[in-house]
Amino acid sequence: MAISTLLLRALKKSPWVFHVGTSGCNNCDIEIADCMTPRFDVERFGVRLVGSPRHADVLLLSGPISRGCRRAVQEAYLQMPAPKVVLLVGTCACSMGIYRDAYSVAGPADQVILEVDRNARLVYVPGCPPKPETIIAGVVKLLEALA
Amino acid sequence: MGHVIEHMFLFLVFPGLLFTAAVGFLLQWGDRRLAAMLQWRVGPPPAQPVWDVAKLLGKEVIVPEQAWRRGFLALPFVALSAAALAATLIWSAALQIDVAPVGDLIVVLYVLAIPALAVMLGAACSGNPLGAVGASREMKLILAYELPFVIAIVVAVFQRRTLGEEVVSASTLSLSGLVEFQKEVGAIIARPSGLLAFIVALLCCHAKLGLVPFDMAEAECEIGEGAHIEFSGALLGLLRLTRALLTAALPVLLVTVFWGGMEQSAGGGAVFLLKVLLIVVIHVLIRSTSPRVRIDQAMRFFWGPATLLALIALLLAGSGA
Numbered sequence: 001m002a003i004s005t006l007l008l009r010a011l012k013k014s015p016w017v018f019h020v021g022t023s024g025c026n027n028c029d030i031e032i033a034d035c036m037t038p039r040f041d042v043e044r045f046g047v048r049l050v051g052s053p054r055h056a057d058v059l060l061l062s063g064p065i066s067r068g069c070r071r072a073v074q075e076a077y078l079q080m081p082a083p084k085v086v087l088l089v090g091t092c093a094c095s096m097g098i099y100r101d102a103y104s105v106a107g108p109a110d111q112v113i114l115e116v117d118r119n120a121r122l123v124y125v126p127g128c129p130p131k132p133e134t135i136i137a138g139v140v141k142l143l144e145a146l147a
Numbered sequence: 148m149g150h151v152i153e154h155m156f157l158f159l160v161f162p163g164l165l166f167t168a169a170v171g172f173l174l175q176w177g178d179r180r181l182a183a184m185l186q187w188r189v190g191p192p193p194a195q196p197v198w199d200v201a202k203l204l205g206k207e208v209i210v211p212e213q214a215w216r217r218g219f220l221a222l223p224f225v226a227l228s229a230a231a232l233a234a235t236l237i238w239s240a241a242l243q244i245d246v247a248p249v250g251d252l253i254v255v256l257y258v259l260a261i262p263a264l265a266v267m268l269g270a271a272c273s274g275n276p277l278g279a280v281g282a283s284r285e286m287k288l289i290l291a292y293e294l295p296f297v298i299a300i301v302v303a304v305f306q307r308r309t310l311g312e313e314v315v316s317a318s319t320l321s322l323s324g325l326v327e328f329q330k331e332v333g334a335i336i337a338r339p340s341g342l343l344a345f346i347v348a349l350l351c352c353h354a355k356l357g358l359v360p361f362d363m364a365e366a367e368c369e370i371g372e373g374a375h376i377e378f379s380g381a382l383l384g385l386l387r388l389t390r391a392l393l394t395a396a397l398p399v400l401l402v403t404v405f406w407g408g409m410e411q412s413a414g415g416g417a418v419f420l421l422k423v424l425l426i427v428v429i430h431v432l433i434r435s436t437s438p439r440v441r442i443d444q445a446m447r448f449f450w451g452p453a454t455l456l457a458l459i460a461l462l463l464a465g466s467g468a
Contacts, residue, residue: 006203007201007202007204007205009206010198010199010201010202011202011205011206013194013195013198013202014195014198014199014202029423037188037398038186038187038188039189041183041189041190042219043179043183043186043188043189043190043191044188044189044191044192046191046192046195046198046199047258049367050367050372051366051367051368051370051371051372051376052367052371052372052375052376052377054209054376054377054378054379054383055375055378055379055383057202057206059438077207081207081208081209081379082207083206083207083379
């Protein structure tokens, strides 16, 4: 028990993020990049962007899931080692936003993930685009969700 | 039996695995904090490298379907134990604990090459095409930096000085022998040949640590962390630990071979620590002010200017300068 608590604490101290841009308009991606800048500096909390889903604890999705990248998003999620969570950044990722009912969209991001893992843990960060403060608040909620 | 226990203690606790890992974590934090300060950021808290490794040790380990399972699982352990052995030998020589075999310099040079080889083989075992690209780059990088590195170390071995009538030469293949020599005639780095060799060896250590601009084997935005791409959970944790050990061992090797090692006094320890920190600061400055080069550029650099400098240093050392 003590060891698992310690490991969970370690997970909260160093969430590594794999970012998948899922055919959004790129505005959320810019705000996510802002989180790394001197003004917000999420490395203070141990957050790192990593290049491989194998290394990640958090899957960050920005944008609606288009039909083209539906498989890729599901695959990236399945390739991550447990424990893992999904962070949906922006209105489009949360509820499809202006892309609702568009022919090219495969469905809300949470549904796409839940299709492959019914017990997936998701955190929603709405906004068009969300401010970096909001994204950081979302990360805090996410860390609370882990406990 | 007592002998075995004593050696296991040296290897696992002090000055091997545990001690070097602790120093390595501190240096890695210093590295990240300094890099953050250079970018006008705050940077991570002191315990960050420890949290990273602890977290990785607790995560799921995924073995890819196409991977050669046994090799994939074993090679991170090979990398870690080689790094721990190198760290034990280097720190023993630095702290003047008398365990080193004759010719430990050669052993250290060989053992230091093993972690990179293990990572390369591990990537090849993973069956991932991007991992294979990373492995191939790692291999080319090893071929590139080992040559100038060995020549630079040989410069230290070939040092000789004229003290009045008699000629004193280092001519020793043991780290403690080099420390003794430098106690007698002064640090090797103070001479032109030693300084040149030190600069070349420092750049080779930079590549050995896989720091920017020589991180093309694990370029994260280009080939998805390359050689490390398929390693997850505890295996990745072991690789990070290996990196921490090397971070704490390579600067100590440089100080021991070129910069007089450690004097046996409180002040000597502090001076030694300052020298190690200075080398780490140089690494951080290089890594946070330069972009990643291509693998062919790195090879051209190490086989061209770096090897040339090392050879000039060798000639100078031969002529006694």
